[in-house]
Amino acid sequence: MFIGIDDTDSAVTGMCTTYLAAEIMLAFPELDVIGHPRLIRLNPMVPWKTRGNGAVSLELGKGEGERFPIAMINGRIIYGHEKKARNGNVSMKDAEERLTALIDKWGQMGDEKTNPGFVITEERPPEGLFWRAVWEVITVEDALSYLPEGSVYKGFKNGRGIIGSSASIAWNPKHDRTYEIIAYRSPERWGTERDIDEASVIEMDRRFPHTFNNYDYANRHIAISPNSPCPVLCGIRGDDRKELIPALEAIRGEEKDRWTLFISNQGTDQHILDAVIGDIKPFSSYHTHGTVSSRPERIEGGHIIVSMKDRGYEAYCAAYEPTKGFRNTVSLLRPGDEIEVWGGVSDAVRNGKLTINLEKIRVVGAADIVEKIANPLCPHCGKRMKSIGKGAGYRCSVCGGKAGEDEAKFRTVKGEERIATGYYEAPICAARHLSKPLKRMSVQNSVAFL
Numbered sequence: 228m229f230i231g232i233d234d235t236d237s238a239v240t241g242m243c244t245t246y247l248a249a250e251i252m253l254a255f256p257e258l259d260v261i262g263h264p265r266l267i268r269l270n271p272m273v274p275w276k277t278r279g280n281g282a283v284s285l286e287l288g289k290g291e292g293e294r295f296p297i298a299m300i301n302g303r304i305i306y307g308h309e310k311k312a313r314n315g316n317v318s319m320k321d322a323e324e325r326l327t328a329l330i331d332k333w334g335q336m337g338d339e340k341t342n343p344g345f346v347i348t349e350e351r352p353p354e355g356l357f358w359r360a361v362w363e364v365i366t367v368e369d370a371l372s373y374l375p376e377g378s379v380y381k382g383f384k385n386g387r388g389i390i391g392s393s394a395s396i397a398w399n400p401k402h403d404r405t406y407e408i409i410a411y412r413s414p415e416r417w418g419t420e421r422d423i424d425e426a427s428v429i430e431m432d433r434r435f436p437h438t439f440n441n442y443d444y445a446n447r448h449i450a451i452s453p454n455s456p457c458p459v460l461c462g463i464r465g466d467d468r469k470e471l472i473p474a475l476e477a478i479r480g481e482e483k484d485r486w487t488l489f490i491s492n493q494g495t496d497q498h499i500l501d502a503v504i505g506d507i508k509p510f511s512s513y514h515t516h517g518t519v520s521s522r523p524e525r526i527e528g529g530h531i532i533v534s535m536k537d538r539g540y541e542a543y544c545a546a547y548e549p550t551k552g553f554r555n556t557v558s559l560l561r562p563g564d565e566i567e568v569w570g571g572v573s574d575a576v577r578n579g580k581l582t583i584n585l586e587k588i589r590v591v592g593a594a595d596i597v598e599k600i601a602n603p604l605c606p607h608c609g610k611r612m613k614s615i616g617k618g619a620g621y622r623c624s625v626c627g628g629k630a631g632e633d634e635a636k637f638r639t640v641k642g643e644e645r646i647a648t649g650y651y652e653a654p655i656c657a658a659r660h661l662s663k664p665l666k667r668m669s670v671q672n673s674v675a676f677l
């Protein structure tokens with residue numbers, strides 16, 4: 228059977244849905260886990276998400292074939308199994324009771340944004356459910372319409388957790404997948420400051436080449452560790468699951484009480500839809516292209532915005548304040564630059580245009596810019612002339628002689644002198660869980676920061 232669970236966490240009171248993967252394993256001691264537990268991220272633009280919009284699911288049964296470590300709980304390694312040999316002897320009804328008890332124990336019901344749910348199915352729902360839940364804003368009824376007959380589900384409060392629970396089961400790893408090993412703290416430490424040795428994170432980052440988003444060198448920030456009061460000590464992401472246990476062991480600091488090794492869609496760009504600017508809509512995320520159509524401006528809050536156009540449609544692109552040095556790159560764009568951008572769109576409208584919240588950009592072509600370097604010299608007295616006004620030409624303050632706009636001295640700045648073509652991404656400290664890091668795109672010519 229497949230079990231999905233979602234939205235038990237709270238940014239305010241702590242807790243983390245991923246913690247429940249281990250609790251589910253403990254609640255079904257007579258069953259094996261088939262494959263890896265899943266940590267699936269869904270549409271980051273959903274307005275009511277709790278933090279990372281992540282849902283967890285597992286397949287339980289009697290396993291066979293290759294065994295691989297998927298968790299360490301109470302000092303004991305738990306193994307996942309390559310294949311299911313047969314169903315286990317737990318009824319849907321029994322499973323429902325055990326999961327209800329888990330939510331009663333762990334769900335952060337006091338937080339108005341926390342709306343837990345779980346789903347139990349005998350078969351995976353169609354993959355289309357996952358794609359809708361990562362691209363769109365869907366309802367509980369939408370999600371339920373995909374569930375196979377005989378599925379059991381339960382929603383608490385408004386029950387939105389049912390959406391993630393079922394979408395997590397529906398996800399198909401064949402398109403792309405990563406892994407994350409998440410280590411948890413002993414319960415008595417929850418809510419206290421975390422003790423993680425920064426040097427050991429940097430060493431680990433260098434030793435394990437298939438891990439990603441470990442350390443933000445530009446901002447000197449440990450990216451494997453959250454700041455919330457939740458039970459997570461740290462999480463290490465990577466493409467090679469065999470690297471992740473030794474990578475976690477390399478982290479020095481407080482004791483790791485338990486860990487779970489998830490398969491995930493983090494770092495895959497699965498939230499991104501390819502579209503032209505004219506087709507982008509609020510609450511989805513896009514990869515689109517166009518020509519820069521304004522000079523970048525700094526707006527209130529330290530954000531940088533610039534507009535881009537394609538076939539008569541225009542949108543703003545924004546590098547928000549938390550993206551730090553990435554804003555410097557966006558500030559270098561000029562009208563005429565050809566760019567591709569990746570990012571989410573909210574429902575905010577500025578000057579009639581939607582705004583793409585930039586996760587990364589690719590400068591495809593940098594325009595040559597003609598810039599004025601000096602006012603003209605007076606042909607009579609050789610004195611540098613003064614501008615009369617924008618577009619109105621120049622006048623000599625000594626003899627009153629006049630000159631046109633085009634008599635000033637200009638030079639052409641080659642596009643590549645201003646900004647190199649290639650990919651640029653928001654720093655790790657501001658990266659979305661789903662954003663594919665440039666490291667995973669096998670891009671060699673990237674310059675992440677200027």
Ligand SMILES: [Zn+2]
Pocket residue numbers: 605606607608609610623624625626627628
């Ligand atoms: Zn003069």
